Amino acid sequence: MVEEDRERVSEAIAKAMTKGSDGNYNVIYTIQNLKDGTRRIVEATGRALFDAEGNVYQFSGILQDVTEEYQLQVRKDEFISVASHELKTPITSLSASMQILQKLVKTDPASDKVPVFVNKASNNLNKLIHLLDDLLNVTKIQQGQLALNINRFDIVELIKDCCAHINPANDYTFVFLGDEELMVYADYRRIDQVMINLIGNAIKYSPSSKG
Incomplete structure (x- = not known):
């Protein structure tokens, strides 16, 4: 022992x-x-x-x-904990987009910003749906499996979307250096989750810095 x-x-x-x-x-x-x-x-x-x-x-x-059973349960608990945490980000962003939309509809319904925030709200809703699918489909986690959907996409655009997603009120200024376009083969949603957590933690642990 x-x-x-x-x-x-x-x-x-x-x-x-x-x-x-x-x-x-x-x-x-x-x-x-x-x-x-x-x-x-x-x-x-x-x-x-x-x-x-x-x-x-x-x-x-x-x-x-009970080694295998215990390890599977640990992976399941860790997954549920991470997924539950990640649900908060799109919910917060979706709520912020809806609040801005409500104000625009009342004050300036013809504003060109309306389609922008409708698109943001739609994207966040899709992220919520995918996260909920992952959270509910714990069978794969119990079996030690995690399905990956590999696609070709521009990771620079993904990073910019993550910044806009996590900063709907433009409280922070993000500076982008390097390539303006970089195509990669990866799972878009998994990379998106990682980047949102990374950027979110950067903001969380440096609240006094606005850029």
Whole structure:
């Protein structure tokens, strides 16, 4: 048993053997092969039996290797956590676009900005739909699979769209250096998610900088 799990397992055993308890014992911990260092995750389930005076006279159970199941659950939890976080960005941007549209419709319905924000709102809605599809289709994650849709696209345009997506009110100024066009083969939505997180974190962790 690895060192970091020993105290927790000992406490679980002691609790199961305490007078007045139900005697149930269930704990997940890691074991390590002393020869090659490989680790496995196991689940121990057992029960303590008490005599008439409340003293333990038997403690038994089973040990099951749950490494694959545990790793799949961790990947699933991580995916749901990331997807839930990513949902906030298009929702915030969509809300901002709709607020601006509402003001324009009331004050200047013929403004050439109306189609721009309608397009932004539509793009954010599509992103939400794709993220929700990913979030609901957790079977692929449980199986350790992640489908990629590889296409050819301009990554410079993608980055500019991400900046506009995350900065609808133009609170920040972005400066673009280098190639004005760069075609790549990749999964557009996955790269889009990565760039939105990268740019979003840059803004989040440098709030005093506007450029």
